[in-house]
Amino acid sequence: xxxxxxxxxxxxxxxxxxxxxxxxxxxxxxxxxxxxxxxxxxxxxxxxxxxxxxxxxxxxxxxxxxxxxxxxxxxxxxxxxxxxxxxxxxxxxxxxxxxxxxxxxxxxxxxxxxxxxxxxxxxxxxxxxxxxxxxxxxxxxxxxxxxxxxxxxxxxxxxxxxxxxxxxxxxxxxxxxxxxxxxxxxxxxxxxxxxxxxxxxxxxxxxxxxxxxxxxxxxxxxxxxxxxxxxxxxxxxxxxxxxxxxxxxxxxxxxxxxxxxxxxxxxxxxxxxxxxxxxxxxxxxxxxxxxxxxxxxxxxxxxxxxxxxxxxxxxxxxxxxxxxxxxxxxxxxxxxxxxxxxxxxxxxxxxxxxxxxxxxxxxxxxxxxxxxxxxxxxxxxxxxxxxxxxxxxxxxxxxxxxxxxxxxxxxxxxxxxxxxxxxxxxxxxxxxxxxxxxxxxxxxxxxxxxxxxxxxxxxxxxxxxxxxxxxxxxxxxxxxxxxxxxxxxxxxxxxxxxxxxxxxxxxxxxxxxxxxxxxxxxxxxxxxxxxxxxxxxxxxxxxxxxxxxxxxxxxxxxxxxxxxxxxxxxxxxxxxxxxxxxxxxxxxxxxxxxxxxxxxxxxxxxxxxxxxxxxxxxxxxxxxxxxxxxxxxxxxxxxxxxxxxxxxxxxxxxxxxxxxxxxxxxxxxxxxxxxxxxxxxxxxxxxxxxxxxxxxxxxxxxxxxxxxxxxxxxxxxxxxxxxxxxxxxxxxxxxxxxxxxxxxxxxxxxxxxxxxxxxxxxxxxxxxxxxxxxxxx
Numbered sequence: 046x047x048x049x050x051x052x053x054x055x056x057x058x059x060x061x062x063x064x065x066x067x068x069x070x071x072x073x074x075x076x077x078x079x080x081x082x083x084x085x086x087x088x089x090x091x092x093x094x095x096x097x098x099x100x101x102x103x104x105x106x107x108x109x110x111x112x113x114x115x116x117x118x119x120x121x122x123x124x125x126x127x128x129x130x131x132x133x134x135x136x137x138x139x140x141x142x143x144x145x146x147x148x149x150x151x152x153x154x155x156x157x158x159x160x161x162x163x164x165x166x167x168x169x170x171x172x173x174x175x176x177x178x179x180x181x182x183x184x185x186x187x188x189x190x191x192x193x194x195x196x197x198x199x200x201x202x203x204x205x206x207x208x209x210x211x212x213x214x215x216x217x218x219x220x221x222x223x224x225x226x227x228x229x230x231x232x233x234x235x236x237x238x239x240x241x242x243x244x245x246x247x248x249x250x251x252x253x254x255x256x257x258x259x260x261x262x263x264x265x266x267x268x269x270x271x272x273x274x275x276x277x278x279x280x281x282x283x284x285x286x287x288x289x290x291x292x293x294x295x296x297x298x299x300x301x302x303x304x305x306x307x308x309x310x311x312x313x314x315x316x317x318x319x320x321x322x323x324x325x326x327x328x329x330x331x332x333x334x335x336x337x338x339x340x341x342x343x344x345x346x347x348x349x350x351x352x353x354x355x356x357x358x359x360x361x362x363x364x365x366x367x368x369x370x371x372x373x374x375x376x377x378x379x380x381x382x383x384x385x386x387x388x389x390x391x392x393x394x395x396x397x398x399x400x401x402x403x404x405x406x407x408x409x410x411x412x413x414x415x416x417x418x419x420x421x422x423x424x425x426x427x428x429x430x431x432x433x434x435x436x437x438x439x440x441x442x443x444x445x446x447x448x449x450x451x452x453x454x455x456x457x458x459x460x461x462x463x464x465x466x467x468x469x470x471x472x473x474x475x476x477x478x479x480x481x482x483x484x485x486x487x488x489x490x491x492x493x494x495x496x497x498x499x500x501x502x503x504x505x506x507x508x509x510x511x512x513x514x515x516x517x518x519x520x521x522x523x524x525x526x527x528x529x530x531x532x533x534x535x536x537x538x539x540x541x542x543x544x545x546x547x548x549x550x551x552x553x554x555x556x557x558x559x560x561x562x563x564x565x566x567x568x569x570x571x572x573x574x575x576x577x578x579x580x581x582x583x584x585x586x587x588x589x590x591x592x593x594x595x596x597x598x599x600x601x602x603x604x605x606x607x608x609x610x611x612x613x614x615x616x617x618x619x620x621x622x623x624x625x626x627x628x629x630x631x632x633x634x635x636x637x638x639x640x641x642x643x644x645x646x647x648x649x650x651x652x653x654x655x656x657x658x659x660x661x662x663x664x665x666x667x668x669x670x671x672x673x674x675x676x677x678x679x680x681x682x683x684x685x686x687x688x689x690x691x692x693x694x695x696x697x698x699x700x701x702x703x704x705x706x707x708x709x710x711x712x713x714x715x716x717x718x719x720x721x722x723x724x725x726x727x728x729x730x731x732x733x734x735x736x737x738x739x740x741x742x743x744x745x746x747x748x749x750x751x752x753x754x755x756x757x758x759x760x761x762x763x764x765x766x767x768x769x770x771x772x773x774x775x776x777x778x779x780x781x782x783x784x785x786x787x788x789x790x791x792x793x794x795x796x797x798x799x800x801x802x803x804x805x806x807x808x809x810x811x812x813x814x815x816x817x818x819x820x821x822x
Contacts (some may be wrong), residue, residue, distance in 0.1 A: 054141040054148075069140050075147045075199075076126045108161040115154040122146050148199045160210045282377035286343065290314050290372075299377055302361065314340055317375075325355035339363060343373050352380070360384050397471040399450055400457035408470035412480055412528040416521060427481065427521040428488040431535035432460070432495060434475035435513035435547040441475075442696050444508065451505050452512065463498040467491070478532070492516045492550035500548065515542040516550035524553040537561050568620050570606065575629050580604055582637055583800035586809060587652065587771060587793045590785050593814035597650035597684060599793065600638040601800045602630070618656075627656045628663035635668050639676035639683065641803050645810055652684040652714065657691040660698070666705045673709070680710035684735065688716050707732050714771070718759060736763045738789070740774025747779045760787050 126143060282299030284292060292312045300306060303324035308317060318339060322332040331354055338351045342365040351363045362380045367373050395407035403411065412429070419427050434456065441449035453475065460469045460477055468480040481491055499514040517539030525531040534553040540561070542551035574580060584598040604612045621627040635653055642651035659665050673680055685706060691699060706713065714735035738759050745752035756772075763770040772784045775794030784792060798809060 050145055051138065051142055054145050068137070072140055072144050072147070075144070076123055108157070111157045112154065112161060115157050119151070119154060122149075144199070151199055155204075156210070162210070281379075284317060284375045284377070285372065286314065286317075286375070287372045290343070292317060293372070302377060302379060314343060321353070325353065325359075325361070327353055327355055335363075339365070339375075343375075397457075400454055400471050402457050402461070402477075403468065403470040405470065405472050408468065408472075408478055408480065409528050409532075411468055412531065415480065415482055416526075416528060419521060425482060426488075427531075428491075429519050429531040429535040430479040430481060430488060430492055430495065430550075431517040431519075431532070431539040432477040432479065432499075433515050433539055433543065434499070435515055435543075437475040437512050439690075440510055440512065448505065448508065448510075452503060452510055455503050455505065456499055456512070459498040459501075460495060463494050464491070478535070488518045488520060489550065489552070492518055496548055496550065513548040515539060515547060517542055517553065518550060519553040534558075564620060567612070567617055568624060571604075571617055571621060571624070571626055574604060574606075575626055578633070579606070580630065580633065581802070582634065582641065583802055584641075584651075584806045585793060585800040586798050586806075587791045588797050590781075590789050590792050595649060595810060596791060597652050598642075598645070598806060599652040599686075599800075600634060600641075600654075602634055603800075622656055622658045625658065625662055627658045631656060631659045631663065631665075632668045632671075635672040636675060639672040639678040642678055642682060643676050644803075644807070648682070649810065650682045650684050650712070651678075652686055654686045654716065655691075657688065660691060660702055665702050669706060669711060670709070681712065684712045684714050686714045686716040686737070687733075689718065703731060733768065735769040735771055735791075736766075737771040737773055740794075743772050743774045743780055743784070743794070744776075746783045753783070756784075757787060760789060764788070 126146075282302045283294070283296040284299055285294035287293045290313060292308065295308065303321060306320045306324035308320035312320070315336070318332070318336040321327075322335070327335070335351060335353045341347065342349070342351060342363075348365065351365075353361045353363065355361065359379060359381045362378045364376045364378075365373055366376070395404060395410075396402065397404050412427075415427055437449065437452070440452060453471075456475075457469070457471065457477070460479065464479055465486075466483050468482070470478045470480070472478055479491070479495065481488055486494075495516060496514045499512065503510040503512075517535045517537065519525055519531045519534035519538060521531060524534040534557075537557040537560075538551045538553040541557055542549045545551060581603050582600045583603050584600055586595040587597040587599060588594065589596050602614055602618070604614075604617055606612050618627070621630055638651045638653050642649070645651075655665060659668070669683070669685070672678075673683065687703075703713065712735065713731070713733040714737055715731070715733045716737050717739045718736050736759065738756060742752050742755050742759075746756060747753075760770050769790045770788075771791040771793060772780075772789045773793040775781055775784065775792045775796045777796060780794075781792060781796060801809070
């Protein structure tokens, strides 16, 4: 099959301007049956065999073999075509190639048949052979012209190749056969005449129209299939009513929701409602209400959904949409999970997810309701108790948040039990609030009961934990008339309770409001002071107990307010720690103290207090390193004083920071020893150099034997640990003498010097000894 032949068929197909799908169907029709192949093989072979029998010439056997071979070739092409995938997406050259293969087989067969018939005329010289060969040849040519009329090129070639050799043979046989030749010529022209073309055009139109109809039917079938698939795979159920209110469509989703529903197409709205009710086993009242509302939506055109609660607790939502051409569509969804999620979200919005107690928003709604009733004379006394746990942060930091959460859960249970019916809420962290509305006990009695309940030890995961509680109390209407006023007043009372000592409760007093106002003013001024650098440092010497020589000076922060003068650190340091401003202030103190110490005699150290907040919120190591580098002060001349509260936190970050400071060569001093939650295990774990005895123990030396015993124990402990001991707050000669006899290493207090500015300190540093013969400087 040459490229020239293929291009010939491609150009012919293009001239016909057939759609490729129609062209493919025409070629498919050529290969449509085996019968024509078998008939051609039988008739052609018979011509050769008859001619051989009449003449005895072996050439007719070869002719018969040729006819049989061409039929076999056509059969192979036929099976090959039938084995290949075919469709409307075949390309033009592929279709033309199959037409060429068919034409090659058809033309070869007709040529073999025509040559065999011609030989019968030319060689046989027998009337029976002549007539039989001519009749078969002309008959095959006529049959081919009819069967393959849709492909004129193939028909023309077949008639020419079959009748051409026979016509030539008849012409060579003489004048008697001219009439036969004329008939064959007419047959050839008839094969390509307008009649054939008209037949072909009609066939083509019929094929095109048939294809269009088939495509339209297939399109409708696909669209219906898609509609059915979409309808039956949609998540919800669906029921469609016509304009007369009868069911016309029900999808699989609706039957999935209601498997026992007995509802056929054509049922009325009432039947639909009855079928739904029977499937859900809804109560008679719910079903009646549902039917009325659903019918109202269907007939009145309202779009609001209708809900039906079933016997098993499921909730189904029915949404109605009216159709433009009349009728309605009802879409059904099981919204049980959605309603459960909405309830959960609503619960989370008003209750603590950890303890299950009401949260701040739920508590505020409740107290507003209670106060509204109380203002109308309904209900009894109303009080708010603000509860804050003592020691919870230390447990949370040391044992981790999971342990802290478990402790909060247990605390919540105890509060709920001890409240005896009063509302308990969690405001967040370790803060709880109780709304007292029940009679029978005073707010103070309730506060004591709550403190006692909380203070009992807890056994959680093998740990025995102890926390306390501080409580602030505010009562209506004297301490506040609104919910916000009562909460704010109880919060202020709580602040005073915590300052008075752990495990206490305090009632709100008007003076607390004034104190809170002053606190807010100090906080605002403190922020301005941090930005403007309105601080200064005073220094108090630490002297050698045996020689009276100044060994170090402690840097003490002072704030000189432009209007109020010097403000005591006891007033502003707690506020600075609460607000986090102590981090910036602490960095400034470190830098300033290290710079000042560079002007002191060699070997004189500077002591700087570090707040636990600086370890939690700031970068202590970075601040110390920066101060040393900027000032040039050797690390061993810097003493960082830390408190026992920092030891209690004992977090990995704190331990790492302390280790880093020690690695630099900075000395550590444990300040106010014995006044906090002392722990010998933590004392053993911190590499401190110096232990400072708190002023509260020094004050009573010589007055009570208990103070003497405590100081002796601390000195003995420090000596065993190989640590330096400092006694602070020394104010009398008696105290100094006792401390010297106890072999305390260093002394600090007013007996030697008050905290002084840097200019006055230089005069003291110039003296060889601060004390002489026991005389104060």
